[in-house]
Amino acid sequence: xxxxxxxxxxxxxxxxxxxxxxxxxxxxxxxxxxxxxxxxxxxxxxxxxxxxxxxxxxxxxxxxxxxxxxxxxxxxxxxxxxxxxxxxxxxxxxxxxxxxxxxxxxxxxxxxxxxxxxxxxxxxxxxxxxxxxxxxxxxxxxxxxxxxxxxxxxxxxxxxxxxxxxxxxxxxxxxxxxxxxxxxxxxxxxxxxxxxxxxxxxxxxxxxxxxxxxxxxxxxxxxxxxxxxxxxxxxxxxxxxxxxxxxx
Ligand code: PXP
Numbered sequence: 339x340x341x342x343x344x345x346x347x348x349x350x351x352x353x354x355x356x357x358x359x360x361x362x363x364x365x366x367x368x369x370x371x372x373x374x375x376x377x378x379x380x381x382x383x384x385x386x387x388x389x390x391x392x393x394x395x396x397x398x399x400x401x402x403x404x405x406x407x408x409x410x411x412x413x414x415x416x417x418x419x420x421x422x423x424x425x426x427x428x429x430x431x432x433x434x435x436x437x438x439x440x441x442x443x444x445x446x447x448x449x450x451x452x453x454x455x456x457x458x459x460x461x462x463x464x465x466x467x468x469x470x471x472x473x474x475x476x477x478x479x480x481x482x483x484x485x486x487x488x489x490x491x492x493x494x495x496x497x498x499x500x501x502x503x504x505x506x507x508x509x510x511x512x513x514x515x516x517x518x519x520x521x522x523x524x525x526x527x528x529x530x531x532x533x534x535x536x537x538x539x540x541x542x543x544x545x546x547x548x549x550x551x552x553x554x555x556x557x558x559x560x561x562x563x564x565x566x567x568x569x570x571x572x573x574x575x576x577x578x579x580x581x582x583x584x585x586x
Contacts, residue, residue, distance in 0.1 A: 343553065
């Protein structure tokens with residue numbers, strides 16, 4: 339099986355920094371550490387309200403990183419202009435609501451196809467790989483393919499929430515949905531990623547999907563770093579992913 343890339347999302351290093359203002363802890367330092375610990379890429383979400391990552395962080399990440407930057411953003415004109423200025427390796431389009439604590443669902447692509455097709459075209463022309471964050475839903479995957487996205491990232495949140503809440507039959511159904519959509523998206527020629535809510539406990543069954551090329555993981559890794567350090571937290575995630583992949 340192909341190597342499964344690990345993208346480390348550093349948003350919540352910035353959340354801790356912003357709790358006190360100032361510069362500490364620095365998400366760029368975390369990104370460099372993640373790189374040393376084996377991250378294949380760094381993900382950062384510049385939200386409209388700048389609650390964690392800031393414009394300056396994106397500038398500094400663009401300069402400092404030796405691995406690709408996956409720039410997460412909402413489909414707004416402001417974010418498009420920022421992406422076109424920095425031309426990150428990848429742009430992941432996510433839905434965004436001010437009142438949400440985190441990205442709650444996948445993007446509604448099917449009902450917004452024309453606008454999104456026009457929105458992503460310049461990003462592609464600028465050389466960024468465009469990824470769309472979608473629920474494991476055939477309609478959305480087909481629409482993402484039609485608008486010209488090269489990648490989809492499947493929202494693993496429902497699977498992870500069901501696991502955390504002990505709803506194991508639902509968890510298994512969500513996992514099967516993710517697996518089917520990974521196969522379907524791959525058959526359309528899309529590159530398949532997944533993320534949101536993954537932990538040491540939930541990552542292995544997803545890492546086994548042969549069509550999967552990348553996982554993006556943040557909150558759990560940063561939380562675990564409080565106890566064991568960021569490097570060991572990432573190394574352990576990498577180990578579980580690799581083990582699941584070689585056993586599959
Ligand atoms: N992928 C996408 C598209 C996301 O929006 C997020 C959360 O910002 C993640 C992955 C990472 O999720 P988590 O922080 O729960 O690991």
